Amino acid sequence: MAWAKQGHEAAFRELVRRYERPVFSLLFRMVRDRALAEDLAQETFIKVLNGIKSYKPEFKFSSWIFKIANNAAIDHLRRRSIDTLSLDGAPSAETPDQVRATSLQLGDRKESPLDEVESRELGTAIERAIARLRPEYRSCILLRHVEGYSYEEIAETLDLPLGTVKTYIHRARNELRGYLEDRRD
Amino acid sequence: MTDIPMHLTADEIELWAQGLLPAPQAVHLADCSLCRTEAERERKIILALVQLPQFAPQTGFADRVMAQVKIPTPSGDWKA
Numbered sequence: 516m517a518w519a520k521q522g523h524e525a526a527f528r529e530l531v532r533r534y535e536r537p538v539f540s541l542l543f544r545m546v547r548d549r550a551l552a553e554d555l556a557q558e559t560f561i562k563v564l565n566g567i568k569s570y571k572p573e574f575k576f577s578s579w580i581f582k583i584a585n586n587a588a589i590d591h592l593r594r595r596s597i598d599t600l601s602l603d604g605a606p607s608a609e610t611p612d613q614v615r616a617t618s619l620q621l622g623d624r625k626e627s628p629l630d631e632v633e634s635r636e637l638g639t640a641i642e643r644a645i646a647r648l649r650p651e652y653r654s655c656i657l658l659r660h661v662e663g664y665s666y667e668e669i670a671e672t673l674d675l676p677l678g679t680v681k682t683y684i685h686r687a688r689n690e691l692r693g694y695l696e697d698r699r700d
Numbered sequence: 701m702t703d704i705p706m707h708l709t710a711d712e713i714e715l716w717a718q719g720l721l722p723a724p725q726a727v728h729l730a731d732c733s734l735c736r737t738e739a740e741r742e743r744k745i746i747l748a749l750v751q752l753p754q755f756a757p758q759t760g761f762a763d764r765v766m767a768q769v770k771i772p773t774p775s776g777d778w779k780a
Binding site: 564 | 766
């Protein structure tokens, strides 16, 4: 890190090599589109490396990079206004029409050959269940159980109160169980 | 009066899945079929999440990133 802060190209490359998979995996699972995930991952690394001088060593480097990646994904999802979409409609939906309008219909669009490859990659039951979670639950559960972060690290990374992180993770696990058990019924 | 632990919380079930559950709660778990069922369901989800694979970006990703990064002149040699 010290060398990267001094701007050594080899150190920058090493940082990309070390974090490209975890960062890309998080983004791919957040946006479920390989090309878009790659664009967001590039954007993340460019921001990190161009801003490396502002990195504070008391903050875990991986937390810093995941924070930037997660913000990129959330910003994108907000721009596309799909952050409130869930299979059951937005929480604010009160009438059947509102529920229908805000429901995410998985698999209702025509898939291109590339989409099919992505669907296969993200095709297991658990991946599909993760895709149905609200984005904020998704980032928490992925950081907790895929990246092995503690609740405190997630709170720091996502700028959320610790209690909120715990609530999101517990709700996410309950929803995942619900989706997977419904599938078996 | 003996302290009988209540049903396990979600946090405690996660600790159990990691093999870190304190003894009093572990005793409760051994005796409580409700908590055991809940813990087993939770463990399956955690296990499925932990085993998720990592994905790699397309080949040449680092080159594409580096092409857009401003690299200040370094000082000294770097060793990996």
